[in-house]
Amino acid sequence: MKNKRVKMNFQEFSNADPVIVVHVICGLCAFIIGPIALYSNARQALHRAAGYLWVFSMILLAGTSFSSTA
Numbered sequence: 001m002k003n004k005r006v007k008m009n010f011q012e013f014s015n016a017d018p019v020i021v022v023h024v025i026c027g028l029c030a031f032i033i034g035p036i037a038l039y040s041n042a043r044q045a046l047h048r049a050a051g052y053l054w055v056f057s058m059i060l061l062a063g064t065s066f067s068s069t070a
Contacts, residue, residue, distance in 0.1 A: 023064040029057040 013021065037050035 019064050019067050023061060026057040026061040026064065030054055030061060033057065 013024070033050050033054045037047060037054050040047040040050060
């Protein structure tokens with residue numbers, strides 16, 4: 001039995017449930033902001049701001065994972 005690949009495009013993404021859209025955006029934000037928080041100097045304001053943004057996006061990511069259905 002072959003695995004059927006599902007292609008996702010922007011049209012399907014824009015028609016998706018808003019919870020899924022928030023979940024994906026938060027995941028991308030955490031994926032991009034995480035290395036900035038890790039590799040910036042700990043005493044810089046950038047490190048603190050990136051850290052707060054990463055934590056906030058991870059909280060939203062975890063919260064939206066409970067209400068998303070596949």
